[in-house]
Amino acid sequence: MFLDEYDVIVVGGGHAGSEAAASAANMGSKTLLITMSLQNIAQMSCNPAMGGIAKGQIVREIDALGGYSGIVSDTSAIQFKMLNKSKGPAMWSPRVQSDRMRFAEDWRLMLEKTKNLDFYQEMVSGLIIEGEEIKGVKTSLGIEIKAKSVILTNGTFLNGLIHIGDKNFGGGRAGERAATGITADLVELGFESGRMKTGTPPRVDGRSLDFSKMIEQPGDEVPAKFSYLDITQPLKNQRSCHMTYTSTQVHDLLREGFDRSPMFNGRIESVGPRYCPSIEDKINRFADKDRHQLFVEPEGWNTVEYYVNGFSTSLPEDVQYKALKSVAGFENVKFFRPGYAIEYDYFPPTQLKHTLETKLVKGLYFAGQINGTTGYEEAASQGLMAGINAALKVQEREEFILKRDEAYIGVLIDDLITKGTEEPYRMFTSRAEYRTLLRQDNADFRLTEKSYNIGLASEKRLKRMHEKKEASQNFVNFFKETSVSPEEANPVLEENNSASVKQSGKMFKLFARPNIAMQDVRKFVAVENYVQKHQLDEEVLEQAEIQVKYSGYIDKEKNNADKLQRLENLKIPANFDYSPIQSMSLEAREKLNKIQPTTVSQASRVSGVSPADISVLLVYLGR
Incomplete structure (x- = not known):
């Protein structure tokens, strides 16, 4: 039924899990992807789109490294836009509107064509650990599967709880059950865990909408594409999105249900994404604004289902419906399904190394929303890097880490490991200090040769x-x-x-x-x-x-990066104890002891560590 022992087991078949399985298998590792539903591999749980500000750069980087996200984005695209074209090229960000069903199908078919990759549909309920090393996983049927490394990419499924108004029920996303058991195992091992939340808007029937009352949002006249390979082609035809607005009347109707909203009555205490807030949060935080944009996005070439981007909510379904009917073009709207919020377990990413391997358990890797991130692109890039590093570790080869001046992926992972996150982390161009170097147009120049040298890029x-x-x-x-x-x-x-x-x-x-x-x-x-x-x-x-x-x-910018690289080359001994350094602030000593940075440069980026603390550290290290 299974191999005696796999090199890599990937738990979860979302964007992180799919990229992790593909990269590990393509690097020659015997890989098993275990997911609760093989029908929902790489499902677009939220909006049907890939890319956007900074996220488009990440998809280009994934493609340059030999991942699949760029190719699948091209084959399933229904619209292409290069955002921020009026600004400098460091800000240009590609984005595609995708056919949701085709996206998942194309991902599944690409994975099925990948050598060294096996599949299994079941829930992983526990981990097999001996001493400080991972040895495999246990499933809900009691099956034990051995592995040299395990990558957890559980998304929103770990003890997932869905909220719609006063109602709540277990689930990883609409129509799918939550995953249980893994959190308890990890906490027992000494891992710190927390809860986060995210939300999604209603899906509606496009036949019930009046698009003549909305503003058409067409794609680029000359569309480009994501993948650097010539196996995909730019779109010849495109589907338009549309834009409309909420109003003071819509806001008043939504406020009527605030006392029944789990985010306002205290039933949900976890933190949601600051940069992708619910419509309730927008009305509350931006009380001075009398309207907010809504983007009405088609879910595919042929379906009549539409995604109401900007109307994420966990209000009762009757309140959602009543308010949305007051939006221009939505007077006769019919719901496919209401919006909802979901709470799930995550593990603060300061517990990881830059390879995404956990510090507590050798051979165990975390990728995606389990690390407190939000977004398909952020998840996919972590999955790719975890898959690469798990394969390299099993093959007893040098780890693969991207620096901040080499990739947005490097910025993302360094931010997570060094600073942690207490709210869902989303990538922005402003997070990268070298964004003139990290453009979407040159990701192949930056990364393809590196990936080829480790055996991934073709x-x-x-x-x-x-x-x-x-x-x-x-x-x-x-x-x-x-x-x-x-x-x-x-x-x-x-x-x-x-x-x-x-x-x-x-x-x-x-x-x-x-x-x-x-x-x-x-x-x-x-x-x-x-x-x-x-x-x-x-x-x-x-x-x-x-x-x-x-x-x-x-x-x-290259000169600035080279100067800072000198600090990156100053290594700090493993398990270094900062406690005796009395000249360093107490906060700095506590943070550095917890995070255990590997270089002086990483130490300088830890929240709460001042330049004075770094000067003391340099003296202490004899520099």
């Missing part, structure tokens, strides 16, 4: 990256080496309200001007001839333009 992926990098650099060099005359340059410059030139000069300098774009320099004969001769695609053109226009900013 040779095809590496070859494609090198070709793009070489073509981009050659094009940049062409601009540095090629001159343009005033006669050819000035008409283009004047057309864009840019100062004219009096003598010939290198194209690089003209192209670097803020109001001169690629389409402008392509009016120069030599540029267009170069583009046509070398058959440069949009990715190469975009990459070259960014390197020309932002080279100064990029170089400056």
Whole structure:
């Protein structure tokens, strides 16, 4: 029925579990994915979309590393948008609206084609631990399955409790039961646990909506895609989303049910996501606003089901319905299902190493919402990294850790391990101090070779990256080496309200001007001839333009990263005891003893540790 012993067992088949299973198996580990429902692998429990601000960068990084999320996002997309295009390229963030059913189906089919991967449908109710090492898992049927490593990706299922108004019942999400047993095992071992909450809006029947009263939100005119591979193609047709607004009348109707809302009457005490609040929280926290945006998103190509983004709630279903009927376009709305809130167990991530292995139990890894994060993309990236590191540990190879200047994934994991989180953690561009380096367009340059070297990214992926990098650099060099005359340059410059030139000069300098774009320099004969001769695609053109226009900013950020890297190279001995260092603040000693940072740089990022504390530490370490 099972192998005598697996290299890696992944518990949970959501976004984290799916990426963990794929990465471990693709690196040659004998892997078993155990989930309570094989029909719901990589289910989009909340909104039917991937990417967005900072999240799109994470999906690109997952793809560059050889994960599946980017490919599945492309194959199941019904709309593509590049957000923040009016800002600099560090802020550009790709996002797709997905076909919910096709997304889960494509994920399942890709996993089924993955070598070294077995599947089993059942609930894992306990862990097998000998001494300080994981040895396998126990299922609800009493079956024991042996493994060298285990990755827990339980999402919202650990002792999950669903709330709709006064009603509550156990469940990991609508229509699915909660998982029990694992929390008790971990707490008994000495793990610290907590409770978090998240919410979801009602799903409605699109046939009952009047879209003429809403604002259409189409996709990009020339859509791009997520994956760097050419096995997926940009969309030729797209489905529109729509936008409408709540009103003071809607808010008044919602307030009528606040005394029956579990978040307001005290029945839910756990912390919810600050940056994706319920409609109740919005009305309460932003009492001065008389309306809030609602995005009406189709759930797929052919279904009539719609997701009401911005109306997440746990109010009683009758209050939800009455209030939503007062929204423009929703006068005759019919519900597919009401919104609800869910409470679940999580484990503060300061209990993990940067590999996502737990400090207490060797070979046990946590990934996704169990670590206090929110979002498919954050979960998927943790799953990918946990799968990689579990496989490397079993193969007795060096661990794989991404630094803060290498990837948003590195920022995410470092934030979790170093600072912890007391509310669901969501990634933003503002969390990354090197966001000019960590753009969505260059994730393959940053990460593909690293992944290839550990045996995950394919040779095809590496070859494609090198070709793009070489073509981009050659094009940049062409601009540095090629001159343009005033006669050819000035008409283009004047057309864009840019100062004219009096003598010939290198194209690089003209192209670097803020109001001169690629389409402008392509009016120069030599540029267009170069583009046509070398058959440069949009990715190469975009990459070259960014390197020309932002080279100064990029170089400056690289220098800053290199300076801080010196602190990253200053290692702190394992199990270092900070207690005797009297010159260091008591808070710093307590925090550092708990988190046990591995480098001085990581120690400097721990909440409550001051620059003065770091100076004392450097002296104590003899630096």
